[in-house]
Amino acid sequence: xxxxxxEASEEAHRNDPGVLRDAEDHLNPLWVERLRMLIAAAExxxxxxxxxxxxxxxxxxxxxxxxxxxxxxxxxxxxxxxDFSALTEVDETVRDEVMxxxxxAEIARGVSGLxxxxxxxxxxxxxxxxxxxxxxxxxxxxxxSLKRSLDFPEESAGRRMQTDFIAIPPFWTVGQTxxxxxxxxxxxxxxxxxxxxxxSYTVLGILPLDKLLRSQRTVRVETLxxxxxxxxxxxxxxxxxxxxxERYDLVEVPVVDANKRLVGVLxxxxxxxxxxxEASEDxxxxxxxxxxxxxxxxxxxxxxxxxxxxxxxxxATLASVVIGFFDATIEQMVALAVLxxxxxxxxxxxxxxxxxxxxxxxxMRELDSFKLRRLITREIVVGLINxxxxxVLIGIITAVRFANPSLGVVIALAIVVNFLxxxxxxxxxxxxxxxxxxxxxxxxxTFVMTITDVVGFFAFLLLAGLWFGLF
Amino acid sequence: xxxxxxEASEEAHRNDPGVLRDAEDHLNPLWVERLRMLIAAAExxxxxxxxxxxxxxxxxxxxxxxxxxxxxxxxxxxxxxxDFSALTEVDETVRDEVMxxxxxAEIARGVSGLxxxxxxxxxxxxxxxxxxxxxxxxxxxxxxSLKRSLDFPEESAGRRMQTDFIAIPPFWTVGQTxxxxxxxxxxxxxxxxxxxxxxSYTVLGILPLDKLLRSQRTVRVETLxxxxxxxxxxxxxxxxxxxxxERYDLVEVPVVDANKRLVGVLxxxxxxxxxxxEASEDxxxxxxxxxxxxxxxxxxxxxxxxxxxxxxxxxATLASVVIGFFDATIEQMVALAVLxxxxxxxxxxxxxxxxxxxxxxxxMRELDSFKLRRLITREIVVGLINxxxxxVLIGIITAVRFANPSLGVVIALAIVVNFLxxxxxxxxxxxxxxxxxxxxxxxxxTFVMTITDVVGFFAFLLLAGLWFGLF
Numbered sequence: 011x012x013x014x015x016x017e018a019s020e021e022a023h024r025n026d027p028g029v030l031r032d033a034e035d036h037l038n039p040l041w042v043e044r045l046r047m048l049i050a051a052a053e054x055x056x057x058x059x060x061x062x063x064x065x066x067x068x069x070x071x072x073x074x075x076x077x078x079x080x081x082x083x084x085x086x087x088x089x090x091x092x093d094f095s096a097l098t099e100v101d102e103t104v105r106d107e108v109m110x111x112x113x114x115a116e117i118a119r120g121v122s123g124l125x126x127x128x129x130x131x132x133x134x135x136x137x138x139x140x141x142x143x144x145x146x147x148x149x150x151x152x153x154x155s156l157k158r159s160l161d162f163p164e165e166s167a168g169r170r171m172q173t174d175f176i177a178i179p180p181f182w183t184v185g186q187t188x189x190x191x192x193x194x195x196x197x198x199x200x201x202x203x204x205x206x207x208x209x210s211y212t213v214l215g216i217l218p219l220d221k222l223l224r225s226q227r228t229v230r231v232e233t234l235x236x237x238x239x240x241x242x243x244x245x246x247x248x249x250x251x252x253x254x255x256e257r258y259d260l261v262e263v264p265v266v267d268a269n270k271r272l273v274g275v276l277x278x279x280x281x282x283x284x285x286x287x288e289a290s291e292d293x294x295x296x297x298x299x300x301x302x303x304x305x306x307x308x309x310x311x312x313x314x315x316x317x318x319x320x321x322x323x324x325x326a327t328l329a330s331v332v333i334g335f336f337d338a339t340i341e342q343m344v345a346l347a348v349l350x351x352x353x354x355x356x357x358x359x360x361x362x363x364x365x366x367x368x369x370x371x372x373x374m375r376e377l378d379s380f381k382l383r384r385l386i387t388r389e390i391v392v393g394l395i396n397x398x399x400x401x402v403l404i405g406i407i408t409a410v411r412f413a414n415p416s417l418g419v420v421i422a423l424a425i426v427v428n429f430l431x432x433x434x435x436x437x438x439x440x441x442x443x444x445x446x447x448x449x450x451x452x453x454x455x456t457f458v459m460t461i462t463d464v465v466g467f468f469a470f471l472l473l474a475g476l477w478f479g480l481f
Numbered sequence: 482x483x484x485x486x487x488e489a490s491e492e493a494h495r496n497d498p499g500v501l502r503d504a505e506d507h508l509n510p511l512w513v514e515r516l517r518m519l520i521a522a523a524e525x526x527x528x529x530x531x532x533x534x535x536x537x538x539x540x541x542x543x544x545x546x547x548x549x550x551x552x553x554x555x556x557x558x559x560x561x562x563x564d565f566s567a568l569t570e571v572d573e574t575v576r577d578e579v580m581x582x583x584x585x586a587e588i589a590r591g592v593s594g595l596x597x598x599x600x601x602x603x604x605x606x607x608x609x610x611x612x613x614x615x616x617x618x619x620x621x622x623x624x625x626s627l628k629r630s631l632d633f634p635e636e637s638a639g640r641r642m643q644t645d646f647i648a649i650p651p652f653w654t655v656g657q658t659x660x661x662x663x664x665x666x667x668x669x670x671x672x673x674x675x676x677x678x679x680x681s682y683t684v685l686g687i688l689p690l691d692k693l694l695r696s697q698r699t700v701r702v703e704t705l706x707x708x709x710x711x712x713x714x715x716x717x718x719x720x721x722x723x724x725x726x727e728r729y730d731l732v733e734v735p736v737v738d739a740n741k742r743l744v745g746v747l748x749x750x751x752x753x754x755x756x757x758x759e760a761s762e763d764x765x766x767x768x769x770x771x772x773x774x775x776x777x778x779x780x781x782x783x784x785x786x787x788x789x790x791x792x793x794x795x796x797a798t799l800a801s802v803v804i805g806f807f808d809a810t811i812e813q814m815v816a817l818a819v820l821x822x823x824x825x826x827x828x829x830x831x832x833x834x835x836x837x838x839x840x841x842x843x844x845m846r847e848l849d850s851f852k853l854r855r856l857i858t859r860e861i862v863v864g865l866i867n868x869x870x871x872x873v874l875i876g877i878i879t880a881v882r883f884a885n886p887s888l889g890v891v892i893a894l895a896i897v898v899n900f901l902x903x904x905x906x907x908x909x910x911x912x913x914x915x916x917x918x919x920x921x922x923x924x925x926x927t928f929v930m931t932i933t934d935v936v937g938f939f940a941f942l943l944l945a946g947l948w949f950g951l952f
Contacts, residue, residue: 036848036849036850037849037851039849039850039851042851065729067728067729067730071849075851075852191691192694192695192696197691200689201691202690202691202732218671219673219690219691220668220671220672220673220690222694223662223663223690223693224662224663224668257536258538259753260750261750278732278749278753279730279731282726282727282749282752282753282756283727285753285757285760286727286756289756289757289760289761289763289764290845292764293764293767294837294841296764296768296837297767297833297834297836297837298830298833298834299838304838304842304848304856305852308862311859312863312866312870315834315867318830318834319827319834319871320871322826323823323827323874323875325826326822326823326826326827327823327878329823329826330819330822330823334819337815337816337818337819338815340818340819341812341815344808344809344811344812344818345808346818347804347811347815347817347818347821348801348805348808349801350818350822351821351822351934351938352794352797352800352801354822355793355934356793356797359769359790360786360790362769363768363770363786363790366765366767366768366770367770367773367775370761370764371775374761375506375507377507377775378507378510378542379507379510380510380513380545381545385775388782396786396787399783399787400790400794407798463826467822
């Protein structure tokens with residue numbers, strides 16, 4: 011269905027309300043408008059026909075496009091026909107709104123139909139008593155497996171894993187395995203490999219489906235399986251698991267508990283989300299917008315940004331105090347006030363460049379001891395060279411602008427000094443934070459900017475004061 | 482093998498040179514040191530035993546850890562035993578160095594052994610005549626398929642696709658298909674699904690291996706296949722293909738040419754790299770470090786950053802000219818010079834926050850027309866609220882610090898004005914660039930910073946001049 015929509019959207023007119031997405035892959039406003047009218051008219055049957063064929067991800071986008079009232083109304087109209095998997099595809103703010111409006115019984119019923127990883131994703135945001143009540147209303151087998159997942163730490167492999175998998179003993183033959191798959195009704199919806207386990211559920215090997223299909227019926231699976239495989243611990247952070255997927259091009263890995271027993275599998279589709287989230291998190295943290303999402307309310311956004319702005323206020327005040335030391339100097343030569351922001355801004359930019367390269371390399375675990383040493387040297391050298399280039403440029407511009415060659419020399423010297431500090435701080439501060447187990451993406455930029463501001467103002471005003479004998 | 486290393490690394494002592502990676506997943510310096518000594522002693526056999534079992538990705542990290550001389554020596558020592566797939570896992574600078582040092586005949590031989598997507602990845606960086614010469618030395622079938630991939634645009638799905646896949650006719654039964662897989666020797670190394678095609682190679686449906694395995698031998702594949710599938714055009718940008726994978730949780734998709742004929746398949750492992758690259762690109766572009774990698778030489782880094790610094794120089798000079806208009810005002814009240822960087826810095830931060838949220842949402846295609854309108858309103862409101870909060874705070878601090886309540890009022894007013902501009906510019910500028918098909922990650926931050934600097938200085942100095950009658 012999504013394919014039909016997809017194909018159609020490429021050719022169709024933008025004015026066709028039957029098309030879900032326009033050529034740029036955005037939701038078609040006409041489609042959404044039509045749905046909105048159907049919701050207002052409470053045309054439940056027509057709505058169900060329209061949304062039931064949608065992929066969870068498309069339905070998620072539709073939910074996000076509706077305003078709160080229409081969204082809740084839509085879900086109420088659909089009732090049991092609403093597929094909860096769409097809730098795994100919306101921003102947290104939207105999900106919370108929807109969940110707040112559903113009874114625990116409704117949630118229990120909706121979640122029961124989901125894959126275990128999707129169910130955990132929804133339940134992990136629900137607090138204590140409510141969560142217990144929801145779990146209590148679910149079938150025993152599902153309840154136990156969800157509880158086990160929820161017992162693992164937040165953002166761990168155990169939380170993201172799917173607890174449905176196929177495990178077989180090593181002495182089975184290919185024929186036995188295929189016969190089992192043909193006769194067994196209760197298999198996962200989709201699977202890419204079969205796990206060969208001993209009686210205690212320790213993984214002995216992995217059997218990709220293509221290997222099974224290429225082999226004769228009489229071959230025993232233990233002679234076919236890969237014994238050379240990656241497995242992740244359920245306690246492990248999802249980011250670490252993601253790195254294994256990236257590094258070794260994996261599609262599915264077994265997840266084991268503390269006793270090395272197979273408890274679930276992680277699949278690449280969940281990991282793609284993790285990779286995407288982690289990258290966005292780095293970008294947002296460097297800019298001081300925390301874990302904000304675009305659906306967050308005004309109050310949430312104000313709060314998440316105020317912390318950063320508050321820290322920045324202290325930093326800016328500090329820089330201002332440094333300038334204050336030189337007020338008498340500035341009074342004698344106002345050109346200094348006119349020029350000093352240039353020194354600070356250039357240093358700030360150079361520092362941010364170095365810092366960004368370093369923070370990203372740390373996040374991707376690219377910096378082993380060899381690359382680390384090279385990076386530090388390179389950044390300081392790059393800082394010096396760019397410092398010299400822009401010192402000359404800005405020195406000349408200043409000398410001409412103020413018809414004062416000495417002022418050009420002073421600003422040039424200050425820029426070289428500030429670029430050197432910018433390069434060193436930009437590479438060393440994130441590394442130091444990383445060593446101290448503080449996320450370098452969050453903390454580095456304030457520190458680097460403070461240094462480039464303070465050093466920029468101080469170096470320029472001090473050098474000017476000395477050169478022109480203003481003290 | 483990687484698994485053995487991996488498992489072992491978790492328990493082993495850091496001082497064991499037999500372990501490839503330490504507990505933090507970084508390369509073990511002792512392991513690398515040992516390899517370096519073996520290279521110096523030209524112990525080819527021992528080296529081969531050490532590196533041949535490594536996963537391409539681990540071998541890539543080892544190549545990056547060595548310095549240039551050792552790296553080239555290692556590849557020369559290994560000769561035909563060097564697995565070129567490691568070259569797909571290193572930074573471009575390192576790959577270029579290695580390729581420059583190999584003859585075209587050596588490259589042709591090395592690339593022949595690779596999967597088609599890996600071969601294309603290596604060959605696409607090699608220019609005209611050399612590439613032709615290399616292709617000419619390869620087996621005809623491989624040459625044709627590589628040429629076809631290389632004819633597609635850079636960063637297209639056609640460049641990233643694997644040209645090895647399994648296609649069968651719709652009238653085959655499950656039994657026939659399995660028998661074919663068992664007898665055919667020339668199958669792809671790994672595959673997750675089988676493509677059901679008509680005689681012109683139009684894809685009729687997709688058969689995931691699990692479905693094949695669950696079905697009785699007599700069932701015809703056309704009754705089993707998914708007819709509701711995504712296919713991507715070979716001309717399509719890899720980023721767009723990546724979005725399909727993310728949105729619809731895909732593992733492999735068929736790639737079709739302009740005539741809708743199946744020409745290859747895209748697999749999730751390549752897409753994971755695309756997602757990772759695109760996210761890093763956004764981060765780097767926002768900070769003005771272009772497409773720099775941590776292995777880039779000093780000259781490369783100086784060049785890639787100088788453009789940004791040059792633009793920033795013009796911006797900073799512009800802001801400085803604005804201050805220059807008010808030199809007489811500053812001369813009468815030096816406190817203005819001491820305070821003005823606070824107004825600019827706070828506005829710059831608020832603008833960057835809004836801009837980051839907007840740029841990221843645009844990159845992830847999260848902004849349909851509904852969310853866009855909401856985001857614009859939200860950002861301007863958030864700017865206003867945070868502006869008021871920090872106006873009051875900084876106003877009070879200033880009034881106390883300079884024992885001058887009027888100065889507090891003036892700076893507070895300037896901050897509110899600047900936050901309003903910051904919020905509006907932060908959201909509207911990236912959206913405008915995006916509409917104009919200019920990458921908002923590259924261009925937005927200079928513009929936003931210019932606006933917050935200029936507006937900050939101008940508003941503060943103008944208001945102060947008016948309030949205190951300094952003009």
